[in-house]
Amino acid sequence: NLADPHLRRLSEMFQQEYGPVFAKAYGAQKIHHAFAGGLLQHTHALLKLVLAVAPHYGLDTELLLIGALFHDIGKTAEFRTQPALETTLAGGLLGHLVISLTIFLDMVKKIPDFPEPLSVRIQHLIVSHHGEKEFGSPEVPKTREAYLLHILDLLDSRMSIFSEQLKVGDAQRLFSDFNQSLGTRILLGK
Numbered sequence: 781n782l783a784d785p786h787l788r789r790l791s792e793m794f795q796q797e798y799g800p801v802f803a804k805a806y807g808a809q810k811i812h813h814a815f816a817g818g819l820l821q822h823t824h825a826l827l828k829l830v831l832a833v834a835p836h837y838g839l840d841t842e843l844l845l846i847g848a849l850f851h852d853i854g855k856t857a858e859f860r861t862q863p864a865l866e867t868t869l870a871g872g873l874l875g876h877l878v879i880s881l882t883i884f885l886d887m888v889k890k891i892p893d894f895p896e897p898l899s900v901r902i903q904h905l906i907v908s909h910h911g912e913k914e915f916g917s918p919e920v921p922k923t924r925e926a927y928l929l930h931i932l933d934l935l936d937s938r939m940s941i942f943s944e945q946l947k948v949g950d951a952q953r954l955f956s957d958f959n960q961s962l963g964t965r966i967l968l969g970k
Contacts, residue, residue, distance in 0.1 A: 782842050786894050793887050794849055798856060805856045809865060811961050812940040819855050822936055823848060829932045839925050843898075847905030847929050854879025875916060880906050901925070909933050942966060 782788040803820045807813025813822040826848040834841040857879050858871030870879060884906060888894045904926050910917035911930040921927040938961075945956050945966055955965040 782845070784842055784898075786891055786898060787842050787846050789891050790846060790887060790894075791849065793890065794853075797887070798853060798883075801856050802853070804861075806859050806861065806865060807852070807855065807940075809859060809867065812937040812944070816861065819852060822940070823852065825936045826851070826929075826932055829936065830929075833932065834925075834928065837924065837928070839928060843901060843905070844925050844929060846902055847909070847925065848932075850880055850884050850902065851906055851909045851929065851933065852876060852880060853883050854881075857883075877907055877910065877916060877918065905929050938962065 782791055802823075804816050805819035806816060807818030807822040813819065827845060830841060830844045830848050834844050854871075854874075854876035858868060858876040860866060860868050881903060884902060885899075888899050901923065904919065904921075904923065907918045908921040908926045909930050911934065912920060921930050941959065941961050945959060945962075946968065950968065954967065954969045956968055958965050
């Protein structure tokens with residue numbers, strides 16, 4: 781349970797408005813968590829990582845939990861799965877960071893007296909979670925919480941890539957083919 785009443789209300793609204801679609805959404809089209817339910821799996825992993833790591837560094841855990849919850853919510857509108865998985869018009873022209881920011885801002889408008897500084901800090905978590913402008917972030921992380929969210933997001937996505945590569949790898953081969961996302965071939969054998 782979140783102590784901050786504004787964040788608690790935001791979390792409740794998120795569950796009510798996005799729970800069912802969120803649970804079925806893809807985490808990506810190809811690179812990581814690219815399957816139905818992948819977005820939920822990725823976000824759940826981030827929430828657990830935030831709870832494990834943020835207190836160690838004395839960071840605002842509640843802020844990070846909300847940032848983790850909203851960071852990729854735009855992926856629910858970035859892709860469509862029927863008749864096949866493909867990028868939507870908004871997904872292709874705006875991307876999930878902008879869509880996530882819009883969803884967040886729309887929800888915040890429904891919460892009376894939501895503190896503007898708190899809103900801006902969460903917005904920063906959303907827009908900076910890719911870490912670098914070259915990777916699509918309009919801004920780089922400028923707070924400890926934003927930097928941690930970026931690192932945890934990257935960690936979970938990379939570990940997912942390793943897991944997927946190990947699942948599909950040829951058991952007879954020692955190393956995988958070159959993986960573009962990881963920038964290397966990975967060890968398949970024991």
